[in-house]
Every structure is written in structure tokens, then in C-alpha cells.
Amino acid sequence: MSLKDRHTDQAFIKEKFSKISRWYDFLNSLFSLGLDHYWRWQAVRWLEGSKKVLDLCAGTLPLSKALKRWTSFKGKIIALDFALPMLIYGKTKWQDKDVLAVAGNALCLPLKDNSVDAIMVAFGVRNFADRLKGLKEMKRVLKPGGKAVILEFSHPPLPPFRALYFAYLNYLLPKIGGLVSQDKEAYQHLTASIQAFYSPKEWMQLMRQAGFSQIKHRYLTGGIVSIYVGKV
Numbered sequence: 001m002s003l004k005d006r007h008t009d010q011a012f013i014k015e016k017f018s019k020i021s022r023w024y025d026f027l028n029s030l031f032s033l034g035l036d037h038y039w040r041w042q043a044v045r046w047l048e049g050s051k052k053v054l055d056l057c058a059g060t061l062p063l064s065k066a067l068k069r070w071t072s073f074k075g076k077i078i079a080l081d082f083a084l085p086m087l088i089y090g091k092t093k094w095q096d097k098d099v100l101a102v103a104g105n106a107l108c109l110p111l112k113d114n115s116v117d118a119i120m121v122a123f124g125v126r127n128f129a130d131r132l133k134g135l136k137e138m139k140r141v142l143k144p145g146g147k148a149v150i151l152e153f154s155h156p157p158l159p160p161f162r163a164l165y166f167a168y169l170n171y172l173l174p175k176i177g178g179l180v181s182q183d184k185e186a187y188q189h190l191t192a193s194i195q196a197f198y199s200p201k202e203w204m205q206l207m208r209q210a211g212f213s214q215i216k217h218r219y220l221t222g223g224i225v226s227i228y229v230g231k232v
């Protein structure tokens, strides 16, 4: 299987994230020049009033942390990821009595139908082997009226900026990521998966197909990242 085909291979993704877990937060902030904090803040603002939130593909828990620290949120969070080392590393750095970390697969959630008020996912849906199935699982566990807030990479719509960004993605990012984490392949995967991902128009269509409505989309930072909000 070529690297290009592996960006949705579950075993490969699990292995890669497990391997880079201790470098993940540092490299994330380095590569985004700290903008990742701003992107997560933009996402968690949508969830302040929710009572029970699922942090899907929670990784080292940065989104749960952002929701607890930067909003008036007072509810409970289930933080789910299939790469246990990511959750464990996150837990060693930050613990909160209202956050329950759970090992599980987003494509087969260990949760009952209609059981959470909201779902937040940052940089996770791109990795799903079956994106429609993942979205349908999200819809299944959301209570009626519940919302999903999805943060994901996208392609800047302005051609010169897009060309510059893709040059950065293809040449600089795998080199530095590989040097620091000692796993160049993981960062080549990141680059390949970003470039292969849906356009906002296609992604919103898939959300609609999965049963979401009132879908909103906003580009952040010139379109490097997109935020999607949908209701059930």
C-alpha cells in the first residue's frame, strides 16, 4: 500500500499517533505557529452551554482542555480516541474530574443512541476509514437538537496562498516533523491526508447525507482550517 493510500488505514493511523504521542502537542503548536490554540478556541465557543460533550479523536486532550479552560462550560466530557498512548500522555499532563478518557473507535462508538448533547472533533475526521460511517455514528449518539462542531484542515481558496501553503506542507513540515519525532512517515501522512481531504462543499454534502442540518461553515486563517457546525 502506498503512503498516499494509507491516510485512512486504521492500523497505520493508530500506530503513527501512538508513536508520536509525546511530541504531538509540541509539534502541533510549532507547525501552526501557535495558531492551533486559536482554532480550538473558535471551536469550543460553540459548546459553552452543553452538558455532556463527546470529544471525538481526543488525542492528548487539547480540545477538552480548551473547552474547560477558555469557556464557562460546566458539564462532563467523554474524551475518546483509539490510540491509547495519546490519551495516556494527555492524562499525565492534565487531569480533570469532569473528563473521562475512553479508548474506542469513532466508527463504532461505545455509546448509546441519543446520549450526548454535543460532539467536538478537531483534526480527526480526516483520518476516518469511512467518513460517512463516522458522521452517521456521530448523528446516532447525539440527542435530538444536539450539535457537532468539526475542525479540520482545508485548502486555502486563494491560489497564491494555497501554493505557498502546499509548498510548506510538502517540503518543510515532513522534514522538521521527521527530525523531531523520528517518524518522517507520520508527517508525510499528515501532508498527504490534508491534500486529499474533501472541499468544504463536499464535506457539507456528506454531513447532510449523514443526517445533519443547519450546517454552517467558516474558513479560519485564510482557509488552512475550516470549522463546520451541524445539528441533528
Ligand SMILES: C[S@@+](CC[C@H](N)C(=O)[O-])C[C@H]1O[C@@H](n2cnc3c(N)ncnc32)[C@H](O)[C@@H]1O
Binding pocket: 013, 014, 017, 028, 056, 057, 058, 059, 060, 061, 062, 063, 080, 081, 082, 083, 086, 104, 105, 106, 107, 121, 122, 123, 124, 127, 128, 129
Ligand atoms: C490529529 S489528532 C487530533 C487530536 C486532538 N483532537 C487535537 O485537537 O489535536 C487525531 C486523533 O484522532 C485519532 N483517531 C483517528 N481515527 C480514529 C478513530 N477511527 N477512532 C478513534 N480515534 C481516531 C488518532 O488516534 C489521533 O489521536
